[in-house]
Amino acid sequence: MPGIVHVVDDDASYRVAVQRLLRAAGYRVLAYASAQQFLDQRPDENAKGCILLDVLMPGLSGPELQGRLTRLGWTLPIVFLTGHPDINIAVKAIKAGAENFLVKPVSSNQLLQAIETAITRREKNRALEAGLEELRALLSSLTPRQLDVFELIVKGMTNKQAARELGGSARTVKAHRQAIMEKMKVQSIAQLAAIAERLGLFSPDKEAPRASE
Numbered sequence: 001m002p003g004i005v006h007v008v009d010d011d012a013s014y015r016v017a018v019q020r021l022l023r024a025a026g027y028r029v030l031a032y033a034s035a036q037q038f039l040d041q042r043p044d045e046n047a048k049g050c051i052l053l054d055v056l057m058p059g060l061s062g063p064e065l066q067g068r069l070t071r072l073g074w075t076l077p078i079v080f081l082t083g084h085p086d087i088n089i090a091v092k093a094i095k096a097g098a099e100n101f102l103v104k105p106v107s108s109n110q111l112l113q114a115i116e117t118a119i120t121r122r123e124k125n126r127a128l129e130a131g132l133e134e135l136r137a138l139l140s141s142l143t144p145r146q147l148d149v150f151e152l153i154v155k156g157m158t159n160k161q162a163a164r165e166l167g168g169s170a171r172t173v174k175a176h177r178q179a180i181m182e183k184m185k186v187q188s189i190a191q192l193a194a195i196a197e198r199l200g201l202f203s204p205d206k207e208a209p210r211a212s213e
Contacts, residue, residue: 003119004049006076007031008038008065010057018052018111025112035060045074050099050118055082055089063093070096075126077118081106135195141183149176151202154193 005027009015012033019029028049032038036059038051051069055062066078080093083104090101099118102111142150145166152162159170159177166173186192196202 002026002028002048004028004030004043004047005115006038006043006049006051008035008051008057008062009054009081010034011054021108021111022115027115034058035062035065038065039068045076048119048123050077050079050115050122052079052081052115055080055086055093056084063089063096066093066096066098075122077122079114079118081111132198135184135199138184139195139199139201142180146176146180146183149173150180150192150196153177153180153189154196154202 005022007015007018007022007029009018009031010033015031015033019031022029030043032041034057035053039060053062053065060068062080062082069076069078077099078093078097079099080090080101081104082089082102085103093101099121100114102114139147148166149162152165157165159173162173163170181187181192184192184195186195
């Protein structure tokens with residue numbers, strides 16, 4: 001999978017070797033001799049890629065850089081790579097959101113697999129989040145009354161039942177339901193229910209009675 005790998009390591013010879021490997025695999029590589037240099041250059045966080053990060057470096061350490069990036073809201077996945085294994089550091093890094101924690105020497109295949117996995121997972125998460133944002137935008141177009149109808153019909157109420165619940169007519173509920181489906185760009189109540197579940201809408205109170213309309 002193409003993308004940018006940000007190699008942050010104070011070992012110049014290792015940076016050269018890793019750059020050669022990653023470029024041969026099709027990645028674009030940007031190298032930094034220190035964590036501070038990475039922060040100073042502030043690469044594009046939104047570009048597809050990941051950070052290959054050493055643990056122990058002069059000045060700012062790898063885990064310290066991870067903490068700073070987390071506070072900045074960065075979502076670039078981090079793969080730690082170290083020649084000084086420490087189980088406590090590894091556990092803390094993974095708990096803090098690191099994608100992987102590799103110990104040198106690591107095989108080329110293992111390194112490439114870790115990077116590909118990190119990038120792939122992030123891109124999938126971004127696609128899911130983009131889908132949720134689109135659904136939230138569609139949901140925001142509904143009127144308060146349409147939201148009420150939305151909740152009742154995805155809980156299984158018929159038009160007549162929803163009308164009794166809301167104090168209106170079945171014809172009005174039917175019109176609202178049609179408008180809701182058009183605005184949410186769906187063809188069935190099942191699809192509406194799936195959207196409600198994805199967005200975490202409507203607390204699971206008592207289940208509404210089901211009947212054919």
